Amino acid sequence: MAGRSARVRIVGGKHRGRSLAAPAGRDTRPTTDRTRQAIFNILAHADWAPDLDGAAVVDAFCGTGALGLEAMSRGAAWCGFLDIGRPALDAVRANLAALAEAGNALVLRADATRPPPAPRACTLAFLDPPYGQGLAPRALDGLLKAGWLADEALAVVEVADRDPLPLPDGIVQVDERRYGDTRVAFLTVRRTA
Template identity: 60%
Template sequence: MRIVGGQHRGRVLVPPSGRDVRPTSDRTRQALFNILEHGDFFTDDAPTVAGRVVLDAFCGTGALGLEALSRGAEAALFLDISRPSLDLARANAATLKETGRCQFIQGDAAKPPLARQAASLVFLDPPYGQGLAPRALESLSAAGWLAPETLCVVEVGGNDPFDAPPGFEPLDDRRYGDTRVLIIKRG
């Protein structure tokens, strides 16, 4: 598992032990960031990743948030209910010498604490097959984690149903093996 682009390209991340955490593959991350960096998703004409505050919810290894930092994101917020996952994300940030631009928050993305800071780019990679993504989006929005017009990248299982909650507009839907990646925007 490596950072696939930006200033930390090629740097190795510590993978999870066991099967509780399922990190996004390098290939899927590369495809996703190509879409984000070449897409026109914001009305302010600013870059999709560079300069943004990013939330990596259900962060696991932190690979998505760290990839965003490598590509110029201003800051990354890592949210996970699991202390070992947060410790792993923290260790990976330390390996890249990025802890100064990171915040690590232990909490359930489906029942999050009140936000310390709103993000304009969100990565949401919940466990597959549990229907957590729509509920987490609504809860994160209600708790102040999502800025107006936040772009949300949601990863679900290839066969998992997903309906964007009210107030979220679907923009893109792609499949990578057994993974489905949706890009939606909060209105």
């Protein structure tokens, strides 16, 4: 997205201040450091947020991997990174290697709207799809059906402020915040029996 800097760094935890590689060009729109800090402040204090310590996380539409790497820096034990872009996945692999976290991650070239079966259920998911394409609801449904989201998992979804966000069955919204032109929805999995 025009106007966003490609310079990205970890803002908290054991890797705080470390710069992350980002693919050249405008195909990747990293979450700004300020928005990422706000998201993780909410996750640290909300009673509905899962504990990051030892958590399994999925970062869908991962781009640079900044959200998943931030979670790992703050105590998550494992993260699955999903994206369809090779340059983005190359950046994620480089970032994992630079942070010595490659052994705690799985990097997959995969469409988050039709992901492969999950190797493990995650308690936290980040979705930052391209704006204006209606991908977030389809990805939530796909991740749920493929077993990526555990019962009571929290999904943090970024969409453009004006983009609709219809929720698939089994997912409910618990909070929402706005940061500039970005809306961040906090959603939880509530499957019915």
